[in-house]
Amino acid sequence: MVAGRGGGKRRWLPDQHGAWAMLAVPFAAGTFLSPHPGPAHLALFAAWLLGYVAVYHGQQWLRLRRNSRNPRAAGRHALPGLVFGGAFAVCAVPLAVAYPWLLAAALAAAPFVAVNTYHAWRNRERALVNGLAAVVPACGMLLVALRLGGGAVAPDGWRAALACLLYFAGTVPYVKTMIRERNSRTYHRASVVYHAVALAAAACLSPWLALPFALYLARAAALPGHRIKVPLVGALELAASLALLATLLLIF
Structure with missing residues (x-):
């Protein structure tokens, strides 16, 4: 998987850079909020990414x-798909044998994966509903990692997972206002309204969550319209994701 001429690495690894924080932050939150993080989490994280x-x-x-x-x-996608699929099976099968309830978690994620697959087949991956569908199982991994470490899913696990869902769902319209829909007033208004509602909902989950979500609202209102380069947009979202992770670990 070493990059060669023509960008071999890019052909093997997805170029959807914003997805990596969404894959990692809820999982990390569930892992470190659980009372017994351990090797099983590493195996599950490897299976999740693969x-x-x-x-x-x-x-x-x-x-x-x-x-x-x-x-x-x-x-071009056949060999990478087979290699990563095989590596996934190597990690996932022993986990499923040791923790059969993981199969139920995978089944719960299947409808959302089906939505993403349908949109890929229709060449409509940039659709808003497609992005939102991807957010749900990613945030659900917080609950999976929490339970794997012996943590109680209710009530704090659900509150933390909902906080992740509120944030990452908001990144879908917000990022569009910064890149593909930067000139759309409709998208901008919708994004600001969403973030205002998310701020109120997050404050109901925990008053401390109002702090990062107020910043998310401010950036959704103020930054669109400015010619900010895509790498900087990504860096700001990475910082916002880490701020959410830190807040969750402090309050739950």
């Missing part, structure tokens, strides 16, 4: 098979 990359390549294979005029385009 499964994500395998599904990504499978979805790209479907998308390009249906939509590309280049007959070789889809084939």
